[in-house]
Amino acid sequence: MSMEERAMKRGVTAQMAVEEYSRPIIGRINGLDGLRAIAVLAVLVYHLYAGLLPGGFLGVDVFFVVSGFLITTLLLREVRSTGVISLGQFWLRRARRLLPALLVVILVSTALGFLIGKDLLVGIGRQTLGAMTFSNNWLEIAAGSSYFAHTAPQLFVNFWSLAVEEQFYLLWPFGFLLLMRCVRSRVRRLGVAAGCALASALLMAILYVPGTDATRVYYGTDTHAFGLLIGVALAFAWSGGTGMDLSRPNWRHRRKFIGLGALALLIGCMFIVDAASPFAYRGGILLACVLTAVLILTLLEGTGPLQTMLNFPALTWVGQRSYGIYLWHWPALVISDAVAPQAIGTPGWWIIRILALALTVLVSALSFRYLEEPVRRQGFRATWAAASGAVARGGMKVNGAKLTAGLGATLALLAIAGILTAPAKSQVQTALERNQSIVSAATPPTLVPSAAASATADKPTDKPAAAPSAPAPGAGNAPAAATPSGTPMAYPNGDEVIAIGDSLVVTSADGLRDRFPGMAFDAASNRQWPDGVAAIGARLANDSMRRAVIVHFGTNAGVDQTVVSKALDMLGPDRMVVLVNLYGASSWVPNANDALTNAVKGRRNVIIADWNKAISQRPDLLQPDQIHPGIFGAHLYADTIKKAFHDLAVRTGGAVPADYTIVDDY
Structure with missing residues (x-):
């Protein structure tokens, strides 16, 4: 069976102008892990105390641009290499990357919420359903929840952004196939992506009403997809064989200044743009996304002082674990506040919350090493088989594998009990x-x-x-x-x-x-x-x-x-x-x-x-x-x-x- 026939069997058409994508697409972009680290650290500081970095929430938008760029680049690479896209393999790779850590965070956080009480489990059934069905943002909008003001400490309030990204992962491959089939010109594909990004940003600006809660326009996939789409446009602009030439001497000479300037402006936005300001929804978030795209562009095809700075080992380490850090940090802060409430801004408050973030980094590192990476490399079945084998080899003896399995079972039971007994209303x-x-x-x-x-x-x-x-x-x-x-x-x-x-x-x-x-x-x-x-x-x-x-x-x-x-x-x-x-x-x-x-x-x-x-x-x-x-x-x-x-x-x-x-x- 030919490659095209195999693709047709999966329901994917292979008729795409692949000759346009002749430029090699590298597997790892120099400095991108450092950019991820800056993004997640900004979010952590914002959630630690928003007054320190009022625009730290823009770190999420940095992730959106990076995701849109990388996913589209991967799809283009698959088109160039094989002429087809295996949707099953694409989604399986995303599931391996996202689901293991997500499931563990849900189990541990819900179990602790059940043990601690204090309103931690109000709405937990809805939040868990949203996390597992990639619809958290829309369920919270429908429930009237607020990202900016709460009457209950939501454990998974940060999952809204995961829902937006996961919806993109599910739907974008179909949009990509349609675009590749119906639009032959690379420039026009770029134009379509940029036009959709602009439409999303305009919708956010139009629907936002100053002086009111901005959760709808902030959570909405329709109003907050422009970061992902800007990343898509950048991928189309760079990956095409007739696209932008980043090897020209003028660009190589200016790239370091442009990159450092874009990074400085992006960090400046994080200090200036405030979630309570109309500017955030009428240009501020869009500006941060554009600056991120420019920054990524300067990291492509070559090295320089910006790459050297972003490749600093500590930044690279944090960037590689940024997904787990993002997942764990908010539940850790909420649970620590419930266990040891302190007056905001007091030394005790700072100590408790900094310890919560330190624990976040530790747990994320363990999750990355012993869960996320094994599943990503070996797959679900092989990882499960290895874990089951480790338990079986212990015989009657108590070993690390058995303790881990027992802890997992206990957490699962507590989490189920928490969901079933969760209060309908907060105090x-x-x-x-x-x-x-x-x-x-x-x-x-x-x-x-x-x-x-x-x-x-x-x-x-x-x-x-x-x-x-x-x-x-x-x-x-x-x-x-x-x-x-x-x-x-x-x-x-x-x-x-x-x-x-x-x-x-x-x-x-x-x-x-x-x-x-x-x-x-x-x-x-x-x-x-x-x-x-x-x-x-x-x-x-x-x-x-x-x-x-x-x-x-x-x-x-x-x-x-x-x-x-x-x-x-x-x-x-x-x-x-x-x-x-x-x-x-x-x-x-x-x-x-x-x-x-x-x-x-x-x-x-x-x-x-x-x-x-x-x-x-x-x-x-x-x-x-x-x-x-x-x-x-x-x-x-x-x-x-x-x-x-x-x-x-x-x-x-x-x-x-x-x-x-x-x-x-x-």
Whole structure:
């Protein structure tokens, strides 16, 4: 049977213009392992603490470009060598490379989650199904999960990128065959790949809505495939016999400067591009992918100072194990936070998380040596046979092989038990649902304002709202009279207070209601500062705003100082306003708190409730997500606000209750 007949039997057509691909394609690209190392180290630093490297998430996009380039180059090499593509062998090679480590990470992490508890297994069935079916990103999108804000510590949140790559591995060979059959010109093939990459980047830019959670456009295969496609375009550009000539003296002379410049710019992007910034989704990620493609181009066909630098032994070692390091690092960080919660930024927190990453590297090295490489070289059957033989040869004696087999069986049983008994909801979600009824019951109604009223509400308020008649006893929802500007502001009674905010206000409702009996709420999960401005405008428009206002937004997407200033202008200078700052490991938290601090400068009637400082001293009062307060944390939250109102009253010369106290026994 001829080669073509064998290919037809597999369902693959061999009619491709193979004569165009006459240039030898090397098996290993000088310096590429070093580039992989830089990519995975950037991701590790970003997940360790995003404030250190706000754009460290771009390391994933570096991997995308490398994968698109290498996979397409391999397909072109197979076309050149045999005239056909064996899809079965192609997918088998990918399975050998990806599945062994993935399965072990799932088993170990799920088993540990079962033993530790603390919400680690919320949604684990969905996450495991997504990992095993290469659909993690779409399942998480459908479930409403967020990459940027969590109510539960997801063990496999980093698997979204594996899903995107694996979908590419499954579908791209068909696209490749179709492109090779239907488009004869190498230049046109390059154009198709580049055009599809541009379309994907444009779709991300169009679907992204500033100020909202960007998970959909970040996770989506359609909106985040451009890195892979840029790698495809680079492979078509380089691999063709009539393609770019990298042996020309001018290119060889300039290559080292271009490569070093591209690397410097790429690292610069990792320091500048922020996941909370619209620029990330409207050009920033695309720029990083283009710089990666340029960088790869300078590594091809030759040596130079860039290759020498990227071939540094430590970088090469990390790059070769980058897949395992990427798989293990996120579960290791999540589990370490659950086992030994520490206040973010404290020495203990740094020690615990650095130890988790060190353990990640160790486990990844063991996995690479004893699992990934044997399976990749020998295949599943031969590796299984060798392992089974080692167990059998031990007879009745306990040896390393038997211990490993026993450990594997135990982990499998624990993982199955974890999946079967996983809680349906996180403790945070349960608290949100319970407290939302409290908040709803204490939320004064708002009327839908007319267009004219809305326009008025959007403008800065220069004078207080008209003073209504005194409320009847017990009429806690009635608005209180505002105080003329410049006069003392007395510490508020509960029926003079309203809290407008997001999930932090909802989870703290018990504590707030205890400290401010009769207070009102206007709060719900997943709200952000633009929602706060709208809520403030609606209440000003129908006179349901109270004299003392608590405002807390930014948990989900940071803080825009301009928007905060607009909200404060709307509330005017004659209400007591407490802005609550943020606590968390998200990259935007330090800048968000700086923005809040700057927004209150020069405003006599506004003060910051330093929730960040208060909870940093008692991280044990947080829910397992390390963001929302637990039962006692809600009372600390309320006391932090109570103290802010006290300090604001003192600052303006207002009266303070004689029996004012702060409970600090939690």
